[in-house]
Amino acid sequence: MNFTSRLRQNDLLIGTMLTIPAPEVAEMIAKCGFDWLFMDGEHGALSILEWQRMMQAVGGRCPNVLRVPGCTEQDIKKALDIGADGIIVPMVNDAGQAQQAVDWSKYPPRGRRGIGLARAQGYGLDFGDYMATADDGIALIVQAEHIDAVDNIEAITQVDGIDAVFIGPYDLSASMGKTGEVEDPEVVAAIDRVTLACRQNNMALGYFGVSAASVRPYIDQGYNLICAGVDAGFVTAGASAVIETFEA
Ligand code: 3PY
Ligand code: MG
Numbered sequence: 001m002n003f004t005s006r007l008r009q010n011d012l013l014i015g016t017m018l019t020i021p022a023p024e025v026a027e028m029i030a031k032c033g034f035d036w037l038f039m040d041g042e043h044g045a046l047s048i049l050e051w052q053r054m055m056q057a058v059g060g061r062c063p064n065v066l067r068v069p070g071c072t073e074q075d076i077k078k079a080l081d082i083g084a085d086g087i088i089v090p091m092v093n094d095a096g097q098a099q100q101a102v103d104w105s106k107y108p109p110r111g112r113r114g115i116g117l118a119r120a121q122g123y124g125l126d127f128g129d130y131m132a133t134a135d136d137g138i139a140l141i142v143q144a145e146h147i148d149a150v151d152n153i154e155a156i157t158q159v160d161g162i163d164a165v166f167i168g169p170y171d172l173s174a175s176m177g178k179t180g181e182v183e184d185p186e187v188v189a190a191i192d193r194v195t196l197a198c199r200q201n202n203m204a205l206g207y208f209g210v211s212a213a214s215v216r217p218y219i220d221q222g223y224n225l226i227c228a229g230v231d232a233g234f235v236t237a238g239a240s241a242v243i244e245t246f247e248a
């Protein structure tokens with residue numbers, strides 16, 4: 001079963017974030033048993049061609065979900081054309097932006113995605129199959145990560161074509177004047193409001209945490225799209241642990 005079907009049927013999907021511009025890192029982590037890879041094209045240095053190389057290195061071992069730089073036609077079209085199994089659109093703060101994400105993700109007549117012949121379409125060889133399955137088979141995930149999104153969450157969750165709402169706790173806390181205080185009661189209350197609206201509209205929920213421990217409370221609440229940790233953090237934590245044994 002593909003990533004999008006598993007997301008919609010509320011399977012627990014544990015992923016981790018890729019930020020290091022090296023296909024070898026994507027290849028290594030794809031072998032580790034995660035359910036999906038959160039490829040971060042919003043922050044950091046990676047360009048769209050490098051993401052394509054990363055997806056090629058993953059080679060179908062694990063679903064690739066690319067966070068696009070923004071909610072624009074170009075960003076979404078290119079992410080889909082290089083073969084993402086899903087996209088995450090950051091900073092979707094109202095229903096109008098959510099509708100834009102749908103429009104740029106779905107082919108006519110449902111949306112306004114342009115027709116290309118790229119990796120996703122098998123360079124043309126899989127064009128027919130891809131056209132028949134892409135609209136429904138690729139996950140569209142929007143991020144609720146600003147207090148404006150929380151205020152508009154009921155309308156956002158009603159936009160047809162959105163598969164999940166993914167909380168960005170760091171940006172959300174920053175928008176509330178509490179940068180990084182992801183367990184602050186007001187930040188948690190804002191997240192609770194998103195949780196409730198998603199539950200009422202049968203919408204899958206996602207959460208990012210820097211560690212397994214930080215995502216656990218959200219798994220316990222029924223969130224199913226989980227991103228735990230970041231590749232660079234795995235490298236620095238491993239390297240620090242080695243040097244610390246000599247410093248003791
Ligand atoms: C945030 O915490 O702002 C994020 O976008 C995490 O994915
Ligand atoms: Mg964010």
